Amino acid sequence: MLLFTNIKNSAKRAITVCFILLSTLSVCSVTAAESPSAAAKVEPEVVVTEHRARINDNKINYQAIAGETILEDSKGLPLASIFSISYLRTDVKNSDKRPVTFVFNGGPGSASLWLHMGLFGPKRVVVPGDATDDGAAPYPLIENEFSILDESDLVFIDPVGTGFSRALGENKGADFWGVSEDAKSIAEFMRRWLIEHGRWNSPKYLAGESYGTTRAAALVDELQGGWTDISINGVMLISSILDFSHARYQPGNNQPYIGFLPTMAATAFYHDKVSAADKAMGLEAFIEASRQFAIKDYALALLQGNRLDDATYQATRKQLARFTGLSEFYLDRVNLRVSASRYTKQLLRDQDLTVGRLDSRYKGVDYDSGGERNDNDPSGYGIDGAYTAAIHDYIYKDLGIKMTRPFNVLSYEVNRGWNWNVSGKQMHYVNVAPLLGRAQRENKDLRIFVANGYFDFATPFFATENTFADNGIDNRRVSMHYYAAGHMMYVEPDSLAQLATDIRAFYHPEK
Known part of the structure; x- marks a missing residue:
């Protein structure tokens, strides 16, 4: 535990001012004054x-x-x-x-x-x-x-x-x-x-x-x-x-699957992985539809787990494919649960491209297209x-x-x-x-x-x-x-x- 005391600024500083004529810029270098306990102090x-x-x-x-x-x-x-x-x-x-x-x-x-x-x-x-x-x-x-x-x-x-x-x-x-x-x-x-x-x-x-x-x-x-x-x-x-x-994927925690779904919907919309009818809705209306699906039918389906009847499973899978842009075949393989890291690799796999984590508008190229996750985040190396x-x-x-x-x-x-x-x-x-x-x-x-x-x-x-x-x-x-x-x-x-x-x-x- 750190103990901090109410130490006032060592206000008795000697200030050396040097003027450098660079347009409207002047520079002042400030150095703390010497004190009897200077050896114990660090001069900022x-x-x-x-x-x-x-x-x-x-x-x-x-x-x-x-x-x-x-x-x-x-x-x-x-x-x-x-x-x-x-x-x-x-x-x-x-x-x-x-x-x-x-x-x-x-x-x-x-x-x-x-x-x-x-x-x-x-x-x-x-x-x-x-x-x-x-x-x-x-x-x-x-x-x-x-x-x-x-x-x-x-x-x-x-x-x-x-x-x-x-x-x-x-x-x-x-x-x-x-x-x-x-x-x-x-x-x-x-x-x-x-x-x-x-x-x-x-x-x-x-x-x-x-x-x-x-x-x-x-x-x-x-x-x-x-x-x-x-x-x-x-x-x-x-x-x-x-x-x-809401961000920690592990067995038994369904919060991330619900919370990330509308971001997947936005990403699928941006990269033209949704139907023409859904594209005509506009981004915000499509996102709102994905919100309602995520918090209602999808959340309830995840909560039911293996108690979910076959008809409801298929209806959920169809809607999940609609909003994510992923195939129903793939959604079967992952039991209706798509992590963000899998999604950024899978969405554009047919184009040999990945999408970004920090910003899924960015596209990247990995060493190969067969892996489970991205080599790196194209929206990270795209700005750093x-x-x-x-x-x-x-x-x-x-x-x-x-x-x-x-x-x-x-x-x-x-x-x-x-x-x-x-x-x-x-x-x-x-x-x-x-x-x-x-x-x-x-x-x-x-x-x-x-x-x-x-x-x-x-x-x-x-x-x-x-x-x-x-x-x-x-x-x-x-x-x-x-x-x-x-x-x-x-x-x-x-x-x-x-x-x-x-x-x-x-x-x-x-x-």
């Missing part, structure tokens, strides 16, 4: 730069603060270094009432570059919007007209083991790798940030993607669960997974080169970071070492959704924004709907949004524009 590297940008048709001035925050134990000894990039708008008269949004990705084991360089940040990398491979450098890195910086200050956080963040001293990364451990360290970072920047009384928002939505729920509980309460105004869940029973190049180019050139240790985009070590116990309780399936329900009951202003991609096989939208239908969540304060794209819906231009519009509206519930 922090770089401050000034910028201007046109965002949402408005010219704004902002400050970027990129660097380390040192978390300390009760004796003032360093525990970990958390790397973050903060963007503070400087052309506003009163920042006290301006929202601040803390942003992170998932994995677990991912740095925050995806939401940073794809949606929220002032610069974004452009990848092909038609679900084709991003190829090799150079990649377009442009001013992000869709950035949310006009509405809220932004803080992008890389948890320990991701980005430049790391454990310090005798501490190990594994001390921070877990549902509860991670939430504690990020909560302490946030507390420190609010003190250092004088923003304790500002509206506060969390934005997480994928496992980052799990983190957001655990983090809200950590922040609001005690008397030192950091109340949250809103939580943005992008490609949400809160209850992992661009995002990795973009974050490295940006932090070194635009922000002036001098660190040379590796920047961990996605750490398998963190992912494999993750402790899935919640608050010390071992759970076969992690479910943090009830934490959001409790947070709403104890904070009347807490609202939840949920963004879903129709073509997302990592965190399927219907599984999210099923999660929010239960777990004590007040859906009057939940807004669900859908996009004709995948897990990272912002790689598709129309979805990016709509998502940015929807998020901006979320900051203004009164309108």
Whole structure:
């Protein structure tokens, strides 16, 4: 268990300012002052730069603060270094009432570059919007007209083991790798940030993607669960997974087969594996029909198991073939139960192609077409080169970071070492959704924004709907949004524009 104390920022820093005339950019290198206990301390590297940008048709001035925050134990000894990039708008008269949004990705084991360089940040990398491979450098890195910086200050956080963040001293990364451990360290970072920047009384928002939505729920509980309460105004869940029973295929658990079916229907529709009559319905109407089949006839058929009579079995199989685009012969072989990993290999097998997991609009070519599962995810290798190049180019050139240790985009070590116990309780399936329900009951202003991609096989939208239908969540304060794209819906231009519009509206519930 990590012990964090209420250590104020070592505010007595000596600040060396150096001006570099690069257009409107100035760079300030900040170094902590020497102190009697300097030998026991780690000096954080922090770089401050000034910028201007046109965002949402408005010219704004902002400050970027990129660097380390040192978390300390009760004796003032360093525990970990958390790397973050903060963007503070400087052309506003009163920042006290301006929202601040803390942003992170998932994995677990991912740095925050995806939401940073794809949606929220002032610069974004452009990848092909038609679900084709991003190829090799150079990649377009442009001013992000869709950035949310006009509405809220932004803080992008890389948890320990991701980005430049790391454990310090005798501490190990594994001390921070877990549902509860991670939430504690990020909560302490946030507390420190609010003190250092004088923003304790500002509206506060969390934005997480994928496992980052799990983190957001655990983090809200950590922040609001005690008397030192950091109340949250809103939580943005992008490609949400809160209850992992909906994503864990194993004998006896039928939840994933139900939750993934409408994503299969969307995918079959996109790749023209449905009838002409169903195609004429349009994507959303076809998805709605698949929802009704999944939650009613299909769910009941799975529950009955081998008690299902032959006529009902055949009727179910026919409808399942309709919505999945798979043959009834194949559905017989898998006993009416198609996993996502099998589906992404099987759907276009007759074309010697696979479809993506993160975004099933993407198509890939495997070593051969006879295998059980994809060699790799074409929607993963279809964008990772661009995002990795973009974050490295940006932090070194635009922000002036001098660190040379590796920047961990996605750490398998963190992912494999993750402790899935919640608050010390071992759970076969992690479910943090009830934490959001409790947070709403104890904070009347807490609202939840949920963004879903129709073509997302990592965190399927219907599984999210099923999660929010239960777990004590007040859906009057939940807004669900859908996009004709995948897990990272912002790689598709129309979805990016709509998502940015929807998020901006979320900051203004009164309108």
